[in-house]
Amino acid sequence: MTIGAPLPHSLPSRFKIKHIFHNAADGKLHRRLDINDEFVDLYRSEMSDFASIEEIDLFESSPFEQEFTIRHQPGQTIRLADRSPDFVESYLSFALENPKAADTIEFDWKQEALLIPNMSDTETIVSLALMCSDAYVRLPTDADWNDVGERYNESERFGWEEGGVRGHVFSDPEEKIVIISVKGTSAAGLNTGGDGETVEQDKINDNLLFSCCCARVSSLWKTVCDCYEEPYTCNQNCLEHEVRRQDRYYEAALQIYRNVSHMYPESEIWVTGHSLGGSLSSLMGRTFGLPVVSFEAVGELLPTRRLHLPMPPGLPEEMENIWHVGNTADPIFMGVCNGASSSCSLAGYALETQCHSGKKCVYDVVTDLGWHVSLLNHRIRTIITDILLAYNETAQCVKSPPCYDCYNWKFVDHSRDRYRTTTSSPSPTPSDPPGRRCLKRTWYGRCYEWEDDDSSTLKTTFTTSTIYSKTSSRSLSTTTSIEGGEKCLRRSWLGYCLEYGPGGN
Template sequence: MSHQVKVKKTTTIKPRGEQYKSFRSKGFRAVNLSQDQSFGPETWIREEVIAPDVTDKETIVQLSKMNYNSYTEVASPGWYDLEGNWGVNSTFGWEDDGVRGHVFASKDNSTLIIAIKGTTAALLGGGGRTAGRDKTNDNLLFSCCCAKVDRTWRGVCDCNTAGYQCDQTCVENSVDSDDVYYSIAMTILWTVQDMYPNTNIWLTGHSLGGGISSLLGLTFGVPTVTFETPGDRLAAQRLHLPGPPAINWEEFPLFHIGHTADPIFQGVCNGPRSACYYSGFALETKCHTGRTCVYDPVGEDNWRVDVRTHRLADTIEGVLKVKDVPRCSPETDCVDCALWEYL
């Protein structure tokens, strides 16, 4: 079956042209968001864009295949055939041990989709050159405080001051350092935008790749669809990215696709008995930016909550191809890291 990608017009919020690249700096973002997070017209604009239609099953399946392909080099064994509707425009990161993925182009070259690879880890039956840096980025972005889960964990930065206390400035600087994937992927986005200034550009990613995609989408107002991403809202707040009440999530083109059997997406793969804890991943956050579209294979098909359901191939074949897309809505009344005090 040939899966098409349907589109629709929507509105996004983005920095004005002259401010665009200044938003690389967290400090600049913080200064240009007032204390009540209202947007000044001298800095921000609302703009009509073309975005993927996430109510359409075929669109979701096609995007998920691109994400699956982002884990392998072009045409490797297991590569999903996109059946002529989309081709590979370019690739990035395959000579390094960090951010990797592909840029897919529509047949008429009107749209480019940047697909960012997620975590390659033995936890999910993988491994490879990027595994170490993938884990570090996971633990920086999706933990309460530098992956200092308890006294047996060393952590990935030194922001834990005592017990459940964390230095807020320290942890903000840690997630915005130059060697974090968010900063590296920003350069990839800029390169594509500079090369194709009149083309629709979208972001997508699975797991960690979805988290990086969503943070970039928020920073620059780029339409974004992620798959099975851990809670990204805390990282977005630490990066001083837009959020309520300044923007209404219902009006922003950012969507997180996930399901109830995936403990990483649901934010419950933590604690001493979890597979994530055992494997050294501090995936403690559950709250997402934008809107979440949550399938329910637990309630409808008696799936068990199991970290193995985080594998994208299982989700594509067992969920996305066979079920209609659920309604997408913001997560309200969601709180991360309630036990922690940030000083």
């Protein structure tokens, strides 16, 4: 474990929006919009036609011209030594097919110094919340998007903006820190502040991520996946596969991070978001070890576990760099917007989680201001004007207490049945080649070194593994044999050889 050098204290930084990424969550379309003078002029010319007063009156100037002041401070974290999208996505793909084996992986962790937001500074938190609000602003219809994923024909473009994940990218002049603001749920029924562009797809992903079992609230509900088996019994393997599908929001969020990290390889990346965007931000931060500030996020600990996201063991509280800002009068943030008569259920949302990972910074407006619990208190506008700017100091951030979602559900693991024909046993089995025995196996039971009974020849077998990237997949290794005097000196966690050397007795 490497100890990073301490970082010096810094002055406030001013951030401006640089790009907007839109991933349609269909496994294909991914586009980038650069915020330049031409775009700003287009926005000004069309603003009166498509932008409501409520969308823009929070900003001192145009949402795409305003500068946001954020104070940062030195911090420490423990995160994966290799955080490249290729490595992380290869692990996630392996965990999807081998969930039990994934839980036994011992990662290489690294302690590092980094810059984190000053969560005791009101202006910093307000600026991050305004960045979240910026992600809801409707964009000009004739904006000049660039394809960074699979290129679409012009005839296929109609309606592409009506679904998917949108990330607004901000940076300081030195590009020392880059902040991704993830757009939250667009739904009039939930009063989130969205523009209504992505309502249907947002609802599907909300119900998939934050319900116990595919939004199976009762027999009258239309489920978003087919994992329900019987009353209060759900197929865990099915759920995990549904969350990782190419047309789901988590996968879209991974591709947004892949593009931003490629554009800014030397920058520290933070993530923020409101509501669904806040939960996706937390999942991104947990996946890649990024600082996260979410606002009124739905409890995301359940999908964190279903995705088998890497979490450093025994992480000290001071190194937990995920903060959830919320208030006690928001039923979604508090995890009480469920039940047949709740406003969320009446709007078709099964938001059944209440557990958050990381720290919670809770404004107790029920006690302090006498507010009543209402969905109106979930809106990003309410958070900014009536809470963050109304309080004289910021809320104290404390580690989330022990919490358990869906305690009355039974989640059935069918992985043994599904992988029985491909899983190897540590002891010799009839499937082993006759006359040879296995000398070494990987941590998931696959034999990679055989010995012939009638000779000293060693044959090393590697299982073909695939890394999934943004546009293609590539094979890491194929079956190989090495005769006689060479042996493998170093192997990857997948079991294939990284370095060969002379053999010894």
